[in-house]
Amino acid sequence: MTELDDDPAEELRALTRALRAHAEWQSITGAAGLEPASAELAQSRRGASDDAPNDDPVAQLESSPRRARPDERPSAERAASASDHPTHRGEPKSASRTAEVTSRTLPSPAVTDPVERQRQLDVIQVEVRACVACPLHSTRTQTVFSRGSGGSGLMFVGEGPGADEDEQGLPFVGKAGQLLDKMIEAMGFSCDEVYVANIVKCRPPNNRKPEPSEMAACLPFLERQMAVLNPEVIVALGATAVQGLLGTTEGITRLRGKWKLYKGKTALMPTFHPAYLLRTPSAKREVWTDLQAVLRQMGRSLPPKRA
């Protein structure tokens, strides 16, 4: 029995949401016919999300052909910043740098036309709005999908919405979000250039950690967002994000700063969550080290220090 079976009013609300979602989906896609209901869709795609991450990032990254992004900087400029790289100067590699050093993969967005990309993301968002795949739907004010275009190839993934995000319908808009924005700007990106999303799209009550079953129900949406965007680098913010994306149970303190591969192909940097940094400002130094590694991986030079 689901809770829908118990409550006819909730069933009617869910049906209305699904009908509205379907109408929106049709108007966005121009499609006729039926899209599977999102709960079923999430269920049916769950099986596809189980790709074990490859433990050998170096081999994986080395074998990936390099593709230029549409917004890639001129190669001479890239080469200049690559030659600044410590290992290019012949210094010893640390374990955490290995993947970054060997990989110069620059994936293009899977969907290169920005209008088409946005259309595909809109389709996913409409399904998310109608989702009742886990109990979190019953306590949400609204779903929280993403912010930013992701045009730079950089994506940040957090845990799940808090009270501010639930109210505004956007990820990372509270205090932790303000710190994340500072981190993004310190890296030399505008907030709109990066894509920000979460493992779960509905707020867990009292800001508790999402349950594994809630993460599993929601992950297919994030996987589809990633499939459209094909980010060059993912920064996983905190233990839940790393666990959700990589399926590992290792703690964030051990994982942070070490390159991993998402689905065997996308460079993923685990680092501390900005909410942790608000409680432990001394850890900002480690996060900045991780973000600098991300910049090097992306062939970007560090932004000049502000006076």
Ligand code: URA
């Ligand atoms: N923390 C998260 O992990 N995500 C948000 O969107 C906000 C706070």
